[in-house]
Amino acid sequence: MAKKISILIVDDEESVRDSLFNWFIEDGFRVECAENARRALTMLESDQFDIILADVKMPGMDGLEMLRRIKDIKSDSIVIVMTAFATVDTAVKALKDGAYDYVTKPFDPDDLTHLIRNATKQISLAEENETLKQKVISLENVEDLIGKSAAMKNVLRQIESVAQTNSSVIITGESGTGKELVARAIHANSPRKFFPFVSVHCGALTESLLESELFGHEKGAFTGAMYNRKGRFEMADSGTIFLDEIATISTKMQIELLRVLETKTFMRVGGNKEITSDFRVICATNKDLKNMVEKGTFREDLFYRLNVVNIEIPPLRERKEDIPLLVNYFINKYCMSMNKPPATIDIAALNRIQEFNFPGNIRELENMVERAIVIGNGKRITLKDLPEEKTFVSNSIESLDEFEKAFILQILNKYDWNISRTARALKVDRVTLYNKIKKYDLKLADQ
Amino acid sequence: MQTITLVSFGQFPKDILEKTAEAVVEEYQCHVNMKDGHLDMGEFFDAARRQYDGNALLKQVQSMSFPESDKCLGVFNVDLFIPILTFIFGQAFLGGNTAIASIYRLSNERYGMLPDERVLADRLKKEAIHELGHTFGLIHCRDPLCVMRSSTYVEDIDQKGQHLCASCRSILEI
Numbered sequence: 001m002a003k004k005i006s007i008l009i010v011d012d013e014e015s016v017r018d019s020l021f022n023w024f025i026e027d028g029f030r031v032e033c034a035e036n037a038r039r040a041l042t043m044l045e046s047d048q049f050d051i052i053l054a055d056v057k058m059p060g061m062d063g064l065e066m067l068r069r070i071k072d073i074k075s076d077s078i079v080i081v082m083t084a085f086a087t088v089d090t091a092v093k094a095l096k097d098g099a100y101d102y103v104t105k106p107f108d109p110d111d112l113t114h115l116i117r118n119a120t121k122q123i124s125l126a127e128e129n130e131t132l133k134q135k136v137i138s139l140e141n142v143e144d145l146i147g148k149s150a151a152m153k154n155v156l157r158q159i160e161s162v163a164q165t166n167s168s169v170i171i172t173g174e175s176g177t178g179k180e181l182v183a184r185a186i187h188a189n190s191p192r193k194f195f196p197f198v199s200v201h202c203g204a205l206t207e208s209l210l211e212s213e214l215f216g217h218e219k220g221a222f223t224g225a226m227y228n229r230k231g232r233f234e235m236a237d238s239g240t241i242f243l244d245e246i247a248t249i250s251t252k253m254q255i256e257l258l259r260v261l262e263t264k265t266f267m268r269v270g271g272n273k274e275i276t277s278d279f280r281v282i283c284a285t286n287k288d289l290k291n292m293v294e295k296g297t298f299r300e301d302l303f304y305r306l307n308v309v310n311i312e313i314p315p316l317r318e319r320k321e322d323i324p325l326l327v328n329y330f331i332n333k334y335c336m337s338m339n340k341p342p343a344t345i346d347i348a349a350l351n352r353i354q355e356f357n358f359p360g361n362i363r364e365l366e367n368m369v370e371r372a373i374v375i376g377n378g379k380r381i382t383l384k385d386l387p388e389e390k391t392f393v394s395n396s397i398e399s400l401d402e403f404e405k406a407f408i409l410q411i412l413n414k415y416d417w418n419i420s421r422t423a424r425a426l427k428v429d430r431v432t433l434y435n436k437i438k439k440y441d442l443k444l445a446d447q
Numbered sequence: 448m449q450t451i452t453l454v455s456f457g458q459f460p461k462d463i464l465e466k467t468a469e470a471v472v473e474e475y476q477c478h479v480n481m482k483d484g485h486l487d488m489g490e491f492f493d494a495a496r497r498q499y500d501g502n503a504l505l506k507q508v509q510s511m512s513f514p515e516s517d518k519c520l521g522v523f524n525v526d527l528f529i530p531i532l533t534f535i536f537g538q539a540f541l542g543g544n545t546a547i548a549s550i551y552r553l554s555n556e557r558y559g560m561l562p563d564e565r566v567l568a569d570r571l572k573k574e575a576i577h578e579l580g581h582t583f584g585l586i587h588c589r590d591p592l593c594v595m596r597s598s599t600y601v602e603d604i605d606q607k608g609q610h611l612c613a614s615c616r617s618i619l620e621i
Contacts, residue, residue: 015502019529025541027597028586082531106496108533109599 005120006030006047010040010054010066011082016105020053023112037066044070049077050123051100051116056083056090064094071098076126078119133194145178145185146329149319155182158311163189168261168306170246171284173313176363179284180244182311186282187240195239198232198279203245207253212269214257221270233266236279246306247287247298258302281306316365317357324350326362330369331381343373345381352383383413405440408433417444449477451579452516454484454508457524459550463568464522470572471520471579474594474610476621480516484508488525501527501535501547509545518582520575521547536598537574539581546578553601570604576611585615 007029009020017033024031032049034040036058044052052070056063067079078100083090091102100119103111145156162169163186171179180199187197205213212222216231232241243249249257260266265276283306292298316323327345335342349372358364372385408426415421423433436442453468468479486507491499508521527535527549537548553570555563576594588595593612598604611619 013530015530019502019531022538022541023529023532026539026581026586106528106531106533109535112532113597113599 004028004030005051005123006032006049007051007053007116008040008043008049009033010035010037010052010058010063012036012055012058016055023109024116027113027116029116037061037063037069040066041069044073051119052077052079054079054081056081056094064090064097067094067097067099078122080115080119145181146325147319147322148325149314149322151314151319152322155311155313158309159185160189162186162309162311164191165309166280167308168280169282169309169311170289170307171282171311171313172289173284173286174315174361175286176361177313177315178362179286179313180242182313183240183242183282183284187242187280190240190280192239192280196236197240197242198236199242199244200232201244203248207250210249210253211256214260215266215268216271216275217269218271221268225270228268231266231268233260233277233279234275237277238279240280240282243281243283245285246283247285247289247292251299254299254302258299258305261302261305315358316361320354323354323365326365327353327369330366331373334370334373335378338373340373340378343376343379343381346383349381349383349386352386401440404436405442408436408440409442412437412442449475449517450480450515451475451477452480452482452513452519453522453575454482454511454513454519455522456484456486456488459522459524460564460567463550463564463571466568467522467572467575470609471575474576475579475583475619477517480513482513484511484521493528496528497526498528498534499523499525501529501538505538505540505545505547508547509540509543518544518546518579520579521545522571522575523547523549524551525549526551536601536604537578539578541581541586542584543582546575546582548574548578553604558601566605569609570601573598573604573607573609576609580611580615583619585611585618588612588615590614 007024009017009024009031010033011017011020012035014035017035021031021033032043032047034043037054038061040052040054054063054066058066063081063083067081070077070079075098079098081090081094081099081102082105083102084105094102100122101115103115107115145152145159147153147156159182169183169186171182173179183199184197187193200210200213202210208222212225212229212231214231214233216229216234217225219225219228243257256266261281264278265274267274289298289303289307293300293303316326327350331343331345334340353365353368360367368387369381371387372381376382376385408422411425412422415425419430419433423430426433428436451471453464453471455464464481468481471477472479486504488499491503491507493500504521504523504527508519511519513519527537527547529535529538534552536552537546539546548571550567550571551557553574554567555561573594577598580595585595587597590596590612591606592608593615594608594610595612595615596603596607598607611621
């Protein structure tokens with residue numbers, strides 16, 4: 001038993017209270033007793049009990065009235081009513097009013113044990129459910145979207161305002177900018193958050209597979225369809241469906257999708273029964289859908305149906321001020337998942353990372369940090385831990401001289417200013433390298 | 448070393464109380480004194496239920512004076528009940544100094560089977576060790592073989608062992 005379950009016994013007969021008290025105490029429960037309903041309600045104001053075991057017939061307020069009052073205060077309370085006279089009417093009335101169960105006195109010891117065991121199981125399931133809900137919320141929290149740049153703040157604002165609505169959303173942005181994370185954040189902050197978030201990568205599936213994936217299929221609908229299978233639209237009932245790479249779907253699927261979005265009804269492949277599902281749709285693409293509409297490769301009516309709200313995620317190179325925050329976030333994330341103490345990053349290494357333009361956006365930055373933690377000493381990320389094959393020469397450099405200076409410095413740093421090894425790597429002789437160092441006034445401190 | 452008094456009320460099969468006393472000595476490393484108790488059982492009889500009031504008997508045994516004893520186990524041969532339950536095998540004051548147990552529902556004959564003295568003795572030993580365990584402050588244990596496992600049917604008593612599990616022993620530091 002993870003936590004000590006508490007039981008409140010409410011009965012006007014002292015012998016009954018004492019008997020139950022002793023019985024439950026021996027089972028390791030926390031037990032309190034009240035001699036009448038008023039006393040029990042007073043106790044419930046200041047203390048919480050997992051299970052309330054109450055007699056129906058008591059002087060003053062009876063057990064059924066007490067049950068109604070308890071349910072008004074806390075609707076999920078587990079109240080078991082005890083009665084000396086088993087009348088169907090009383091039992092039905094108690095159950096209708098929200099009692100968990102009822103028992104007739106005297107009980108068989110085994111019945112009492114099973115009753116309390118089942119109630120305890122329900123309590124732990126409810127607690128587990130609540131914990132999991134909290135975990136899901138924390139996993140999908142909008143706070144996972146890191147950024148203090150104006151562009152990112154704007155994205156966060158849009159997420160918050162659109163989350164409360166049911167509108168369709170198109171998220172645009174380059175590959176690796178975190179489009180699915182934004183979709184999850186919208187879902188996690190919406191009233192649908194306790195229902196499924198179903199993600200479909202349209203680009204990874206052929207037309208027929210996508211059709212079966214989205215709508216489901218009936219047994220025998222095609223070769224290999226051995227069982228009935230729910231589609232993603234059906235799974236997303238009351239929740240959100242996220243269609244990634246929406247620009248890749250065929251014209252036929254565009255027509256099908258438009259119909260489903262308009263009616264929220266569909267049929268499984270090979271089926272003849274209409275299925276209704278209440279889902280919210282969020283799409284993502286790294287393509288210019290408007291351009292595709294103009295070219296005739298994407299249906300205009302579907303575009304307008306999907307594009308009620310458009311959230312554009314800026315590429316990482318346009319919000320470089322967010323890089324230190326992201327780097328710290330990924331360092332903490334990977335140190336924690338690898339059970340390592342929190343690492344720090346060398347200022348030189350951080351500066352070098354900021355010079356890069358990250359065509360793969362945050363995904364690339366994340367991979368870089370993960371790799372640095374894996375191969376590094378685990379305490380401090382330095383230049384040595386960054387990938388060798390990456391060129392960190394700044395994109396701002398335009399002249400050949402500046403490029404040459406930066407490149408030679410990079411290779412010198414790579415070989416710890418060992419002139420022979422650097423010259424060999426650059427395929428020049430040592431004299432040429434010395435001349436270049438002198439020409440560009442390169443010093444060890446320049447790194 | 449603690450001293451436990453085993454007081455018997457009524458007639459019992461030959462040697463069963465001695466065997467129970469030996470089991471208690473072995474389990475709790477204590478002295479056991481055996482005594483015959485005398486009570487007017489009519490005072491504890493509930494005519495409506497045709498059973499004997501376990502709560503009242505427990506209190507009665509507690510009130511008996513055994514100056515040389517730290518704890519007392521009353522052993523009965525009548526059907527015990529407490530107001531809320533149809534029957535009990537025994538009961539105790541948790542962390543107190545008194546417990547009671549009855550052999551009434553422990554015999555095979557009660558369940559339509561042939562008598563078996565060894566089985567009856569084993570059941571009483573387990574019940575005595577169990578109820579005394581409560582007086583030492585032990586609550587019901589989840590270990591299926593531990594003698595402190597809760598038993599609501601006689602089959603449950605047969606399934607569990609006669610000894611405390613390591614966890615319960617560590618609580619008692621024995």
